[in-house]
Amino acid sequence: MERTELIREVERLKAERNAVILAHNYQLPEVQEVADYVGDSLGLARRAAETDARVIVFAGVHFMAETAAILNPDKTVLLPDLEAGCSLADTITPEDVRRWKDEHPDGIVVAYVNTTAEVKALADVCVTSSNAVEVVAQLPKDRPIFFLPDMFLGAHVERETGRKMDVWMGECHVHAGIRTEDIERALAAHPGAEFLIHPECGCSTNCLFMKPDAKMLSTSQMVAHAKESPAQEFVIATEVGILHQLAKQAPGKTFIPVREDAICEYMKKITLEKVYESLRDLKHVITVPEPTRQAAQRAIEGMIAVG
Structure with a gap:
């Protein structure tokens, strides 16, 4: 199918399915152009929480679609390619978080949105790169903080807030x-x-x-x-x-x-054709088990409220 026809079919299916397409700023230009909203993780989470659409096609990576599913348990959330993962989210596991919590029973876990639903469920609050400084600045001064998983964002937050934190040594490749x-x-x-x-x-x-x-x-x-x-x-x-x-x-x-080859191969797995196929076949549906969803929702809603 030619590009013009694909775009026409995507628009037809959006209307037919009562669907919205949310796309991250790192997506291919052709995908950004058919999206109803293009933004960063915070903006996308807010749009996912606000939309009246019955179907959300998430042109991003897996944790982003999970976030939309956490906020919209009664809607259908689709990820056009299940291989669209995140190297940063993969650096930390729920067991890593539990270990820190066991050692710091009065601690606060601050999870970057680039994490799995299971990790978010163990967090006290989630943050994005646009509001992490503001969120941490508001936390109680007398309690230890575990910031995860990006060590460079963590260093930036420490520098801006003057708060010393336990920062996980993860990174985006x-x-x-x-x-x-x-x-x-x-x-x-x-x-x-x-x-x-x-x-x-x-x-x-x-x-x-x-x-x-x-x-x-x-x-x-x-x-x-x-x-x-x-x-x-x-x-x-x-x-x-x-x-x-x-x-x-x-x-x-x-x-x-600064580098023309600064390309996330996971983001680029989403193509216009895959967006079309996702709408046509209602694939791939992203769901989160209810106990995990409820726990993660509290942390995400805290993120959405700030900044």
Whole structure:
């Protein structure tokens, strides 16, 4: 089926199924273009919680579809490709969390949204890259905190809040692959550009010393900043899928990725054809067992309420 016909069929099936398509900023441009909403994890969670649609097609990775299923137990949540996983979410297990909780009975578990439903169910609150600092800043000062699973986001939160936490040593393979030398090279080639960096990047601490006016932002915050900034050129340190949304929302401006190969192969497993097939066949349905869902829902709703 040709692309034009695929788009037409997706729109027809959306109406027929009373469906909504939610897409992450890292998705392929063709998928972003058929989505009803494109955003970061926090924005997507909020849209999933608010939608009246009976079917949610989640163009993202598995933990994102799980989050939508947790918030919408009475709706059908579809993930177009079951192999769309997350290397960061895979770094920690429920057993790892239980072990820490056993050793710190008065502790608070703060789980990044990039985690499985089972891990979220053991958390006190979830966070995203856009609200992690604000959430942690509000937590009681006299209780230990376990921040998981991204060590670079955890370091950013510690730096911004002044709170010392137990931080899990997990990382996103794409953001960890962005090196200081990549950024130095891009900034040297574009000395007048603004520099926007995602807090999951492994070199984020070095970058703040190297360029104190760097903006550490989630993907949706990058889009919002680029739209409002008077700057015309930006160096971008995150997965390259964001470039499509940046160019679309801030037309006429120039966006330079620090690495053109900063590509999440899991995000890119979702294609326009798979979105169509997912709607056509109502596949693949993502569900979460009820006890896990209820426990995880409390942590996710705490995340949605902040920022």
